[in-house]
Amino acid sequence: MNTHPHDLRIDGRRLWSSLMELAAIGATDKGGVCRLALTDLDLQGRNRVISWAREAGMTVTMDRIGNGFLRRPGRNDALPPIVTGSHIDTQPTGGKFDGNYGVLAGLEVVRTLNDHGIQTEAPLEVAFWTNEEGSRFVPVMMGSGVFAGAFTLEQAYAATDSQGVSVRQELERLGCIGPQVPGEHPIGAYFEAHIEQGPVLEDHGVTIGVVGGVLGIRWYDCVVTGQEAHAGPTPMALRRDALQVAAELMQEVVACAHRHPPHGRGTVGQVQVHPNSRNVIPGRVKFSIDLRNATDALCEAMDADIRAVAARLAQRSGLDIGIERVSHYSASPFDADCIRSIAQAAERLGHSHMPVISGAGHDAIYMARLAPTGMIFVPCKDGISHNEIEDARPEHLAAGCDVLLQAMLERAGVVS
């Protein structure tokens, strides 16, 4: 049992077996998982994880929003814990790995340390955050958001599902309201392992994504107003076709992203055409704009860029173009030390790695407000997630877990 910490390896088969066992709770016919937040199935999943944690000698506490903390004491148990975790709720047509991997990878780290009788200086914790997905109750990342003070416990409690059932009702019904005040729980550092949910690692043939941070997001509604008219009797020169102007602006959303590389992203996902009739020139088109970039400054630059383009287009076409910002999420750069320790661990372990940025939201975004934070991505098949066909390779999941182990040990300190 005198393995040098750098030579420790987690048990990839045990990790995989736990993932499959957890995925059986709420399993769908198509190979996915439907385990919506704060349902009976979610409780079964939580209890399954909690019982594994107890078997691994961990203590379990819960806070008032139902976030669970599975703790392995450190030699100096007064130190703030080095925390990892994610979530175990899923999308309605979710997969086996999104979130679940981050929680079970943390559990596997502890099991591995137990196997080798290794004690850490600081305590280690594995957290599962309530309702990350936001499918049943909005907002997304609810548990970690309350924990980080992004919104209040009362706001989260008041959220209702489509049946009018509230978060508070379900937490009470399931017995998931713990005594801790969310946030009154020290965090020394936070690491989260997650499938990438995008195609970059697979495209590069790389195993470990060293996540530099999470993209900032700006959401807009754009309305182009022209003049509805019959397609037949109206010559081209006399048209005020809202869709043609909208189509040009839609392409500019993508061009704007390309003007702000390497992380700029621009998406038009939603379009409403009025009156939406085959032989009527559209009088009004409403569409969404989603702009993302690695820093808030770059997000603001993209904001100014698309507004300037829209203003020129409005002037040239004579049509009215309104752009209204409807939501806004700050960019979350991760901690330089956490990033470095993840990259070094991957390097030492001989896994190919590259810096990546997360385009999607994760609980780690909120943790980054509280403590040094880093994330580890592993590839998922075809970059597909939030889908029952979501898939990941056991060796990639094991590699990510090995990196997590190394990064947590470096941060927590090993008692020699």
Next chain:
Amino acid sequence: MNTHPHDLRIDGRRLWSSLMELAAIGATDKGGVCRLALTDLDLQGRNRVISWAREAGMTVTMDRIGNGFLRRPGRNDALPPIVTGSHIDTQPTGGKFDGNYGVLAGLEVVRTLNDHGIQTEAPLEVAFWTNEEGSRFVPVMMGSGVFAGAFTLEQAYAATDSQGVSVRQELERLGCIGPQVPGEHPIGAYFEAHIEQGPVLEDHGVTIGVVGGVLGIRWYDCVVTGQEAHAGPTPMALRRDALQVAAELMQEVVACAHRHPPHGRGTVGQVQVHPNSRNVIPGRVKFSIDLRNATDALCEAMDADIRAVAARLAQRSGLDIGIERVSHYSASPFDADCIRSIAQAAERLGHSHMPVISGAGHDAIYMARLAPTGMIFVPCKDGISHNEIEDARPEHLAAGCDVLLQAMLERAGVVS
């Protein structure tokens, strides 16, 4: 009563007054008319027109699809009649002039000839065609279509409205099935006066549009298939964004129209984005394409053009683009003699005139299959039609009616 035919003028105030009286049947609060085909109100409108015709000494016959023919005998009553007309059914939110003007202008021609005791060599007729609008029963231009053999009487009879009531049931209920077999009715020539339903005359400040024909139409459904993916985690370079490719093709629809001047028209009126979610890159976009031009050859050239553009775009983007033709209407060039006689009448009468082309469908399209045909357009306010705010100026309506009178007299011959 020895007025030279060229010096005859219709009575603009009488024409206007009849238009207003007919518009009172089914009048809407917003100043429009709702008199759907084969409703009680439509019957009231028909009966109003028929009683005016009888007062003007005309005989009335009806065919089996309910088309009405109001006849003023000629000196040689065996000659095929010179026919004018249009329809008196309206859109649900229709105006006072669309169709109604063409019927009442014909009646005013007869009243004017009566006033001056002028006999024509050939008989004159004013037709009102059943269900031109197609709002309640499809297809549009039903009565004239059956008359011209574009589809059968049985097909028209079988058409049902949204309540499941058939054309045959309503024709029977209203007593509108006449003894004539549609089409077994000679037509020497056909003229139709109509508001333009477009902005060209108003834009040019011109009173009379000498209609060269009706644009051919090609309707398509276009589907662009890419790959649905999350807007956040998917970098620009790895996207297969169906909407971006669709937006480019939508602009090409307009560019295609501009490449086929002066009458080429290209419209995208209808768009469906899948999954139509703000933060999901669209995986599939379906949209309509409406291409029009003055001849079938030009329509086919536009067809080949847009298909070639789409094929290049599919190859460049790697996305699948499917274009399916869903409907097709031939271009209807009008008769050169009819066109010339309308232009000469406008010139003689001192009205500004210009050649125009009709982008919308009219009963005259079907008549052009049977006899020499021409149409006279007058301006409508802001080019707006199929709308309760549809409006036209009395002096323009009178001018169009004067042109109609002259053109009909030239064709029918005046007994001196």
